[in-house]
Amino acid sequence: MAESGVELFPNQIAIGLSKTGDAINSVDVRHTKTGIITRFNAPVFVDATGDGWLGFWAGAEFRYGREAASEFNESWEKHGDLWSPKVADNKVMGTSVLWNSHKGKNPSRFPSIPWAKAVAKNSDKIQGEWFWEYSNNNLNQIDDAEQIRDHMFRAIYGNFANAKKQPKHALQELKFVAHIGGRRESRRLMGDHIYKMSDATSGTYFDDTVVEEKRELDTHYQKKEKGHSADYLSTALFHHVDMYYIPFRSFYSKDISNLMMAGRCFSCTHVGLTGPRVMNTCAQMGIATGYAAALCKKHNSTPREVGKSHIKELRSLIGYS
Ligand SMILES: Cc1cc2nc3c(=O)[nH]c(=O)nc-3n(C[C@H](O)[C@H](O)[C@H](O)COP(=O)(O)OP(=O)(O)OC[C@H]3O[C@@H](n4cnc5c(N)ncnc54)[C@H](O)[C@@H]3O)c2cc1C
Known part of the structure; x- marks a missing residue:
């Protein structure tokens, strides 16, 4: 809010958009308290909804689920199907509902x-903690979000009720149960470059690099897949990598000429997402697409044209020499 030229519109949820040809004209948002609907017209849009809603409404190509290991050569033999399947499926990392309790003064x-x-x-x-996570592949992380959250509620309240039957927990009280599930993965909108495992493991430096990170690839799967009885707990597989770089071509839609993506809905494979899906990297995507939007306006260009003709200027704004 302290930045000049930035206007913030809190408590607004995007509900739809209008389009001409391959370009978005406007996005409609509803105020969550007043219900008033406002239309935002703009030359360029950034989808940072996590679920890729703008791209979805605009008809951009998206992916959901895991690619077959062979499609982008993303196998990790040691972990086989837990890492990447032989045949593409709709499994994704799950939704977590965090909770805790504390000792009260009285029973x-x-x-x-x-x-x-x-x-x-x-x-x-x-x-x-984070591993209280559910991702049943018959349920869709977006469409079935409440069912997924409620499954976690049954796990949480049921565990606590069982604990409370024991004298040693007589003083224990529930302190916090999140009422919104924390989603890790859903739609990924496709750009001119699909960021994949080998981009990370090879440490390829792209001419249009705008995001960089040194964080292991880290995918989650349900413990149940390894014979554990609980279906609401997950565990993670970590694949060590050194510094990796993501090109600007992964941050604009290949189909919608004035749409960029920042955050977990950027253009990547399921495995490609597992490293950059966290806060530091997603925030860098916000910076890159924010500056790119300013250049779209300045040069009357699309994001793709910025990537082709003004990438030096974009990278310099971000801080690259
Ligand atoms: C349990 C858990 C623990 C984690 N721990 C860590 C950690 O320790 N460190 C770390 O770096 N990362 C962590 N992460 C990952 C990190 O929080 C997410 O990957 C990151 O927040 C993804 O950012 P995002 O902005 O792309 O998506 P999201 O965080 O999903 O944000 C999307 C935003 O868009 C809003 N939105 C959606 N639809 C609309 C709409 N139609 N209109 C308006 N707004 C909309 C949502 O309300 C939300 O605010 C964790 C994630 C989880 C679930």
Whole structure:
């Protein structure tokens, strides 16, 4: 808000857009408190919705799920199908619901909740971290978000109810249960470059590099896939890599001429997403696409033209020499 030339519109949810040919004209947003709908007209848009909503509405090509290992040569023999399947499927990393409890001053009771039993079974944990995560591949992370969140509620409240039956937890009280699930992966909008595992493992430096990171590839899978009884816990596989670089071509849609992407909906494979899907890298994408939007305006250009004709200027704005 302190930046000049930036206007912030909080409490607004995008609900649709209008298009002419391959370009977006405007995006409609609804105020979450007043219900008032506002139309934003602009020459260029950045989709930072995580779920790629603008691209989806505009008809941009997107991917959801895991590519076959052979499509981009993304196998990791040691972990086989847990890393990358032989045949493409719709598995993605899951949604986490974080929670904790603390010791109160007085003994407290917790109600019996039979509806939770089927998920929690006899487990009796009193807090949950990132690995309290659910990704049933019959459920879609976007369309079935509430069902996924509610499954986690049954795991959480059921565990706590089981714990509360034990005298040692008489003082324990629920402190915090997130009411919104934290989603890791859903739609990925396709750009001129699809960022993939070998881009990270080879450390390829692209002429149009605008984001860089040194963080291992880190994909999650349900513990149940390894015979564990709980289906609401996940674990991670880490593949070590050195510094890797992401080209600007992964941050604009190949189909929609005035649409860029920043965040986990950028153009990548499932494995390609596993490293850059975190805050530092996603924030760099925001910086790159923000500057690119300013250059689109300055040069009356599309993002693709900025990538072709003004990449030196873009990289210099970002801080590259
Ligand atoms: C449990 C958990 C733990 C994590 N731990 C870490 C960690 O320790 N370190 C780290 O770096 N990263 C961590 N991450 C990853 C990191 O939080 C995410 O990868 C990152 O936030 C992705 O950013 P994003 O902006 O692309 O997507 P999101 O975080 O999903 O943000 C998308 C935003 O767009 C908004 N939005 C969606 N649709 C609309 C619409 N139609 N109109 C308006 N707004 C909309 C959403 O409300 C949301 O605010 C964690 C993630 C999870 C789930």
